[in-house]
Amino acid sequence: MKRPAPIERMIESLRRFPGIGPKMAERLSYHIVRAPAFEINELVEAVQKARETMKVCGRCYNLGEDDPCVLCRDDQRDASLLCVVETPQDLVALSQVKNFNGLYFVLGGALSPLDGVGPNELRVRELINRVKNDKILELIVATDPDAKGETTALYLAEQIKPLGIKVTRLGYGLPVGGDLEYADEITLSRALEGRREMC
Numbered sequence: 001m002k003r004p005a006p007i008e009r010m011i012e013s014l015r016r017f018p019g020i021g022p023k024m025a026e027r028l029s030y031h032i033v034r035a036p037a038f039e040i041n042e043l044v045e046a047v048q049k050a051r052e053t054m055k056v057c058g059r060c061y062n063l064g065e066d067d068p069c070v071l072c073r074d075d076q077r078d079a080s081l082l083c084v085v086e087t088p089q090d091l092v093a094l095s096q097v098k099n100f101n102g103l104y105f106v107l108g109g110a111l112s113p114l115d116g117v118g119p120n121e122l123r124v125r126e127l128i129n130r131v132k133n134d135k136i137l138e139l140i141v142a143t144d145p146d147a148k149g150e151t152t153a154l155y156l157a158e159q160i161k162p163l164g165i166k167v168t169r170l171g172y173g174l175p176v177g178g179d180l181e182y183a184d185e186i187t188l189s190r191a192l193e194g195r196r197e198m199c
Contacts, residue, residue: 003026007026007029007030007033010025010028010029010032010033011025011026011029012025014028014029053065055067057069057072059072059130060072060091060103060104060105060106061105061106061107061108061123061126062088062091062104062106063088071095071103071104072103076101077101077102077103078101078102078103079102079103079134079135080102080135080136080137080138081101081102081103081136081137081138081140082102082103082104082105082130082131082134082136082138082139082140083100083102083103083104083105083139083140083142084104084105084106084107084127084139084140084141084142084143084156085104085105085106085107085142085143085180086106086107086108086109086110086143086144086149086152086180087106087108087109087181088106089180089181090106090142090144090179090180090181091104091106092181093180093181093182093183093188094142094180094188094192096185096188097185097188097189097192098185098189099189099192099193100192102138102140105123105126105127105130106123107122107123107124107127107143107152108121108122108123109121109122110122110143110144110148110149110151110152111148111151111152111155112148112151119155122152124155124156124159127156127160128159128160128163131160131163131165132163136165137165137166138165138166138167138168139156139160139165139166139167139168140168140169140170140192140195141153141156141157141167141168141169141170141198142170142180143156144178144179144180145170145177145178146177146178153169153198154198157169157198161198166197167197167198168195168196168197168198169195169196169197169198170191170192170194170195171190171191171192171193171194171195171196
């Protein structure tokens with residue numbers, strides 16, 4: 001027996017989200033249909049509110065309610081230390097580490113030639129401009145410790161080091177192939193402390 005067309009449409013829509021495969025999309029679809037109306041209304045309102053109110057910070061490209069974001073407005077942070085991450089989720093994970101007091105920059109992903117993601121699809125040009133204009137002394141490359149993240153880190157080091165800026169990479173302690181957003185605070189703290197300068 002085939003699923004009803006509205007369920008099929010919902011499954012196809014949900015499968016577009018990262019990390020949601022066909023089985024999870026099917027489970028979510030049936031849950032949504034059976035859930036009380038107030039729960040679904042709350043979900044729809046939360047999504048609409050987030051879409052309407054979230055802004056991209058024009059300085060670090062993080063998502064927030066204001067532009068510039070709360071981190072970029074904080075004059076107690078060390079403006080000479082810039083940590084570049086792939087996504088806003090990575091920034092949130094690292095911002096919970098108490099011993100880092102620098103600023104951030106969201107690159108917008110990682111280099112992946114097979115997926116058609118080159119330097120022009122990321123904010124490499126914006127990062128280089130910020131490093132040049134903001135008197136950055138150290139750039140911490142905090143891309144994911146997987147093949148794409150390592151490639152991105154090496155590329156950024158090649159672009160930034162000729163400017164006379166110290167470029168470091170997060171130290172190990174993060175699992176290879178893992179995502180920053182899933183790492184705990186202690187692991188992230190040790191990774192920041194153990195960062196190393198890139199060649």
